[in-house]
Amino acid sequence: MALPRIVVRGKKVILLSGYKDKGTGETRRGVVIDAKDKLLLAARRNPDAVAFGYVAGHWVASA
Incomplete structure (x- = not known):
């Protein structure tokens, strides 16, 4: 799976780690x-x- 994009505080962000697929x-x-x-x-x-x-x-901001 590609890196997931989610909406946090009204802005799309990319998660580099710290997630699991729901499957x-x-x-x-x-x-x-x-x-x-x-x-x-x-x-x-x-x-x-x-x-x-x-x-x-x-959680660390990366970019």
């Missing part, structure tokens, strides 16, 4: 995101970021 077998795939609350905090701290990665229990 539903549907045409449109979904993902399960690790620590969604921490992702929202990281997005609030880095409003210009377009990609995030989950490293050592923290």
Whole structure:
């Protein structure tokens, strides 16, 4: 699967890590995101970021 794009705080961002496929077998795939609350905090701290990665229990803005 390609890197998923999700909407966080009204902006599309790319997840580099910190997710798992739902594995539903549907045409449109979904993902399960690790620590969604921490992702929202990281997005609030880095409003210009377009990609995030989950490293050592923290979401980090990558681009």
